[in-house]
Amino acid sequence: MxxxxxxxxxxxxxxxxxxxxxxxxxxxxxxxxxxxxxxxxxxxxxxxxxxxxxxxxxxxxxxxxxxxxxxxxxxxxxxxxxxxxxxxxxxxxxxxxxxxxxxxxxxxxxxxxxxxxxxxxxxxxxxxxxxxxxxxxxxxxxxxxxxxxxxxxxxxxxxxxxxxxxxxxxxxxDTVGAELGGALKNVMAIAAGIAMGARLGESARAALITRGFPEMQRLALALGAQPETLSGLSGLGDLVLTCTSEQSRNYRFGSALGRGADFDQSTTVEGAATARAVQLLAAKLGLDMPICNVVADLTTGKTDVSTALNALLSRPLKEE
The missing domain is CATH 3.40.50.720 (NAD(P)-binding Rossmann-like Domain)
Incomplete structure (x- = not known):
């Protein structure tokens, strides 16, 4: 062929x-x-x-x-x-x-x-x-x-x-579920990298991955995806990989943000642009996407790491 x-x-x-x-x-x-x-x-x-x-x-x-x-x-x-x-x-x-x-x-x-x-x-x-x-x-x-x-x-x-x-x-x-799973996991990988770069620890990263997955599902389902797609390779599988490996460009970018270090500007970081797109889509659809919003604000310089992390940690307690 x-x-x-x-x-x-x-x-x-x-x-x-x-x-x-x-x-x-x-x-x-x-x-x-x-x-x-x-x-x-x-x-x-x-x-x-x-x-x-x-x-x-x-x-x-x-x-x-x-x-x-x-x-x-x-x-x-x-x-x-x-x-x-x-x-x-x-x-x-x-x-x-x-x-x-x-x-x-x-x-x-x-x-x-x-x-x-x-x-x-x-x-x-x-x-x-x-x-x-x-x-x-x-x-x-x-x-x-x-x-x-x-x-x-x-x-x-x-x-x-x-x-x-x-x-x-x-x-x-389900092309919608597959493309959104692949896109949204990059945003979560940046968040996970920030947590590790800021030395918040493995437990904090696990929490971000776990809470980030429902955010991915929330937007995907609102746009017509099938729930099982996000639970498969293109969603959960990709999320786990990119949030836990230094091979991930998005994770490395987040880690640099968390450390306050420079990052190679020539490296493509799809999650940064995706976070901004998600922020706009979430506002239009009336969806609560706190992690994506924080990543969008960080990558556009609207907030700093300390303020962003405090905002996430001070969210109201609720039933899981």
């Missing part, structure tokens, strides 16, 4: 490695000519040291080979996905487009699969999400993901096509 992957970052590259090793021909597109040159010359991506690109992976900054594929994985940042889709909407018409990014677009207030459906209505949109780190996928470590596609028959076809010996894919038709 010929598969296109848009995005030459760590996750897009990791997916290209896993799918190529399973016998697929992969067209990996990256915007940066310098990154493409490095990958072509060394067969390595600097973000994934010690991982070699298989021969079946071809890398290019020319968009044409990618657009020649009928099935394309979109591993671009969630906030730049609308621009990519809008620019290439005509060429992407009628294709299967699988979002492999997590977040809520600040301008459109939609998740990746919904954004695909809006901007390329003739395409078949899907979502690949769940508890995973690029380094694990690239190194062939066992990973389980969710493939969400509203078209059940097409979803089953994609499930079989994208599953490998080490990449186990489960499917659902």
């Amino acid at each position: 010929k598969i296109g992957i848009a995005g030459g970052g760590a996750f897009g590259t990791a997916l290209s490695v896993a799918l190529a090793l399973d016998g697929n021909d992969v067209r990996l597109w990256a915007r940066s000519e310098a990154a493409v040159k490095q990958m072509c010359e060394t067969r390595q991506n600097g973000k994934l040291p010690d991982v070699l690109l298989p021969d079946r992976v071809s890398v290019s900054s020319d968009i044409a080979p990618l657009l020649g594929c009928d099935t394309i994985l979109l591993a671009t940042p969630a906030q730049t996905l609308p621009e990519f889709l809008g620019t290439h909407a005509e060429a992407l018409s009628g294709k299967t487009l699988i979002a492999a990014c997590k977040g809520i677009d600040l301008k459109r207030m939609t998740g990746p699969a919904s954004t695909i459906a809006d901007l390329v209505p003739s395409a078949t949109p899907a979502m690949l999400t769940g508890p995973s780190f690029a380094a694990d996928i690239a190194r062939g470590l066992p990973t389980a993901l969710t493939l969400a596609c509203a078209d059940e028959e097409h979803g089953e076809t994609l499930q079989n096509a994208l599953s490998t010996a080490t990449l186990r894919i489960y499917r659902t038709t």
Whole structure:
């Protein structure tokens, strides 16, 4: 099978490695000519040291080979996905487009699969999400993901096509639940990182994870998701992983906030923009989202860590 992957970052590259090793021909597109040159010359991506690109992976900054594929994985940042889709909407018409990014677009207030459906209505949109780190996928470590596609028959076809010996894919038709689970867990990972960075301890982190999960469910259900989706890999599974590992960019970002330390501005932190989108959605829908609101205020400089933590700890006691 010929598969296109848009995005030459760590996750897009990791997916290209896993799918190529399973016998697929992969067209990996990256915007940066310098990154493409490095990958072509060394067969390595600097973000994934010690991982070699298989021969079946071809890398290019020319968009044409990618657009020649009928099935394309979109591993671009969630906030730049609308621009990519809008620019290439005509060429992407009628294709299967699988979002492999997590977040809520600040301008459109939609998740990746919904954004695909809006901007390329003739395409078949899907979502690949769940508890995973690029380094694990690239190194062939066992990973389980969710493939969400509203078209059940097409979803089953994609499930079989994208599953490998080490990449186990489960499917659902609930694209809304899958995209929101993947987006909202990033906000909670920032909160968990803040707690650990501020040295509040493991118990505080556990409390944030536990109380953050109902917040995720609250918004997802209000937007039409199925409750069981949030309890699966794309919700609870991803939440646990990203709130407890230094491999998570969102967790590391939160940890830096908690310590009052600088953070690499070139690193994509989807949870920061998602927190701001959630704050707006929650206000519109009349939902109580205290953790998301605190993260939004912190990432926009409206409050400081000490004030934010005091606000959470002083909330009224109530029945669980």
